[in-house]
Amino acid sequence: MKSLLFSILIFLLVVPARAQSYYNKTEVNTLPNKVKRAYRRTSRYLDDAVKGDFKYTPPARSKIDTLFFSGDTLVVQFKDEFGYKTLRTMQVKDIYAQLGDKLRGLARRHPVKVVVKGYQLSRLVPNYYREDKDPSRLMPDSVNQPIHVQDISKPYRITEGLNHRHIALWNSHGWYYNNKLDRWEWQRAPVFTTVEDVLPTSFVLPFLVPMLENAGANVYLPRERDTQPHEVIVDNQDSSYREEPYQNIFTTGEGTGFGVGTPPYVAGQNPFQQGDYRVLNLEPGSKAKVSWTPNIPADGKYAVYVSYKTLPNSSDKAHYEVRHAGGTTHFVVDQQMGGSTWVYLGTFQFKKGTSPAEGSVTLLANGVKGKVLTADAVRFGGGMGNVARGGKVSGRPRWTEGARYYLQYCGFPDSLTYSSMGGKTIMWMITAVAPVG
Numbered sequence: 001m002k003s004l005l006f007s008i009l010i011f012l013l014v015v016p017a018r019a020q021s022y023y024n025k026t027e028v029n030t031l032p033n034k035v036k037r038a039y040r041r042t043s044r045y046l047d048d049a050v051k052g053d054f055k056y057t058p059p060a061r062s063k064i065d066t067l068f069f070s071g072d073t074l075v076v077q078f079k080d081e082f083g084y085k086t087l088r089t090m091q092v093k094d095i096y097a098q099l100g101d102k103l104r105g106l107a108r109r110h111p112v113k114v115v116v117k118g119y120q121l122s123r124l125v126p127n128y129y130r131e132d133k134d135p136s137r138l139m140p141d142s143v144n145q146p147i148h149v150q151d152i153s154k155p156y157r158i159t160e161g162l163n164h165r166h167i168a169l170w171n172s173h174g175w176y177y178n179n180k181l182d183r184w185e186w187q188r189a190p191v192f193t194t195v196e197d198v199l200p201t202s203f204v205l206p207f208l209v210p211m212l213e214n215a216g217a218n219v220y221l222p223r224e225r226d227t228q229p230h231e232v233i234v235d236n237q238d239s240s241y242r243e244e245p246y247q248n249i250f251t252t253g254e255g256t257g258f259g260v261g262t263p264p265y266v267a268g269q270n271p272f273q274q275g276d277y278r279v280l281n282l283e284p285g286s287k288a289k290v291s292w293t294p295n296i297p298a299d300g301k302y303a304v305y306v307s308y309k310t311l312p313n314s315s316d317k318a319h320y321e322v323r324h325a326g327g328t329t330h331f332v333v334d335q336q337m338g339g340s341t342w343v344y345l346g347t348f349q350f351k352k353g354t355s356p357a358e359g360s361v362t363l364l365a366n367g368v369k370g371k372v373l374t375a376d377a378v379r380f381g382g383g384m385g386n387v388a389r390g391g392k393v394s395g396r397p398r399w400t401e402g403a404r405y406y407l408q409y410c411g412f413p414d415s416l417t418y419s420s421m422g423g424k425t426i427m428w429m430i431t432a433v434a435p436v437g
Contacts, residue, residue: 038106039067042076045102054098056091058082074103074110083116087124089131095121146316148218149345150332163216170222171204173197174402177389184394187402198400205399222403224382226303226347229397231383233260234292236278236376240354242291243278249288250278250375257340258307258377258411264388265408272340272411277309277376280365288365292378296350296359303347304361307376310339315371319364323357324348335374341411342379350380 031039042064050060063079076099095114100107114121122130127137145164173187174197188196205227209219234240235258243249259275280288296302304322308314314335322329322345331345350359361378385394387405394401398409408414 034106035067035069038074038076038103039064041102041104041106042067042099045099046078048102049095049098055094056085056087059084069110070113072110073113074106075113075115077115080117083121083124086126087121088129089122089125092122092125146334146337147332148334148338149343151329151346152332153329158216161215162212165217166220167212167217168220168222169204169209169212170403172200172223174223175385175394175396175400176402176404177394179390182390184389184392184396197402201399220344222407223401224398224406225344226382227397227399228300228302228381229384230297230300230302231379231381231398232294232296232302233377233379234294235260235275237275240293240295242293244289244291245287250280250290253277253279253309253311253374255309257309260377263386264393265386266388267408268414269408270411270414271409272307275376277307277374279309279311280373280375282315282365282367282369282371282373284369286365286367290363290365290375291356291360292362293354293356293360294350294378294380295354296352296380299352300350301347302350302381303379304345305342305379306333306345306361306363307342307378308333308335308339309374309376310335310337311372311374313370313372314339315367315373317367318373319366320345321362321364322346322348323360323362325351325358339374342409 029036046058046062046064048054049056049058050062051057058078059081062082064076065079066075066077068075096112099114100112103112116124123134127134147164148166175184176187177184186195186197201223205225209221209225212219237259253276256273257275257277258272261269261271261274263271265271278290280286306320308318316334316336318333318335320331320333322331326349329346329348333343333345345361353359363373363375365373367373383398385396385398385401385405387393387401387408394405398406407416
């Protein structure tokens with residue numbers, strides 16, 4: 001008796017579990033005979049594949065989802081788990097060959113189509129490894145695509161790589177307000193003296209983002225990128241905002257713009273609906289300009305963000321100058337996209353105090369007649385969290401907070417920042433930098 005139990009135990013440990021099927025035995029027995037044969041033979045293929053007998057070994061939990069005849073074609077649809085591992089063209093061919101061997105005469109009399117995740121199996125092969133590249137999955141030619149922000153002070157011009165590309169990149173979760181516990185806390189549990197809410201940021205911000213930008217891309221993050229705890233905002237209604245050659249050469253535009261209002265901001269409060277913005281109709285040879293001069297609280301590096309309103313006739317060549325401790329850097333911003341939010345220009349060294357020559361941003365009114373420039377607030381530095389939940393702010397630098405709070409500060413609609421449909425937020429980020437019209 002002991003010998004028998006030992007043999008059974010060894011069998012259970014050594015023999016791999018059979019791949020589970022979607023149908024139970026009763027359901028299989030009720031299938032039409034031809035479908036029943038196809039189902040059982042496909043199950044045998046799946047059992048052998050899971051054991052590693054073929055070139056592609058699907059996950060052990062792989063199952064048959066549905067099997068049916070569509071006209072003369074036998075359609076075998078596996079559960080999503082079957083495609084969890086990366087596939088290559090050689091493996092796809094082997095799957096069809098091995099499945100065909102198990103199906104025997106059925107495969108000779110009927111074309112076989114394998115479907116996973118709603119796609120024909122060959123579609124799961126990454127385009128890079130496909131023998132026949134799928135043009136619909138290739139990135140479009142970037143040469144004629146608009147560029148949102150260009151640093152025109154660089155001593156070189158990027159023509160290849162990620163030039164003309166706009167990348168939405170999310171580094172991780174962050175410090176968030178737990179409604180049930182009525183407190184701010186990390187969204188992920190601490191593990192081995194670190195936490196997932198911070199660790200990816202430690203390499204995304206100093207390494208990955210600059211690498212992508214140096215290759216020519218505009219990179220957008222749904223969390224604050226600047227670790228500077230100080231923040232200075234100069235709005236178009238502040239005394240350190242100046243229009244030249246005379247004040248009021250710009251006019252106040254229709255609709256809303258950024259306004260500091262009364263932070264901290266509660267749920268549903270959008271700072272980009274609490275103020276106004278300025279508009280200038282462009283004329284050739286115009287000498288008009290706008291400048292924002294902050295009072296920097298301490299020496300250090302500060303990210304510079306501009307904001308404006310996107311209008312149907314906005315200029316695509318808004319020329320900004322950033323004067324900092326290291327000199328002057330020039331940018332061209334396409335105001336036909338990305339309005340009513342913070343648009344990142346770059347991070348620069350600034351000295352403490354007020355200095356138009358070494359600490360200011362200027363918008364020059366050179367452009368095409370019939371177009372308009374808009375001017376709103378400019379922000380220096382990442383700052384501390386100023387979004388309140390449960391009547392209190394996080395008390396931490398903004399870069400540590402979760403995306404929903406920064407996106408609210410960036411003017412995202414509340415329906416997106418609190419929507420369970422995360423894809424909508426990504427689509428908002430993408431369309432925010434799409435041309436108007």
